[in-house]
Amino acid sequence: MQHPDAIPAIIEHLEQQLQSDLRCPKCNHDHINRWGTLKHLQRYRCKACHKTFTALTGTPLARLRKRELWMQYADSMLSSEALRKAAARCHVHLSTSFRWRHRFLKLADYLNTPVLTGIIEADQTMFRESFKGKRKIAKRPVRKRGNDNKKRVT
Known part of the structure; x- marks a missing residue:
């Protein structure tokens, strides 16, 4: 090796x-x-x-193999090469190239994330509400589909 x-x-x-x-x-x-x-x-x-x-x-680099190819792969990422081209350049499998790409992107977040300390206050939190599967919805008006009959010219 x-x-x-x-x-x-x-x-x-x-x-x-x-x-x-x-x-x-x-x-x-x-x-x-x-x-x-x-x-x-x-x-x-x-x-x-x-x-x-x-x-x-x-860290995101934990348990990744072939450490000697990491810098070459990082160069291919910086030059915006596709996964297949980067895999061929480093002589690794496509699934390895996919895994490395995501781990290197996580590493960038890991290295640039500041540690939050102290009290953090949030003023508002918005949650999306789903009405999927509900038959009777009282909170919102019924959606109309198709043509509006009132606008029809006879």
């Missing part, structure tokens, strides 16, 4: 983000040990729940 010579910038960013607030993603405990490496990524182990994790755990 080929390993990349350098870790892509996205993974470096995720590792720096994890280092700034090193907590277990499972139990949120802050007593963490370094626990070797896993595929060129630092691995950590929680002292409380004994679970191991990396910087990718809990």
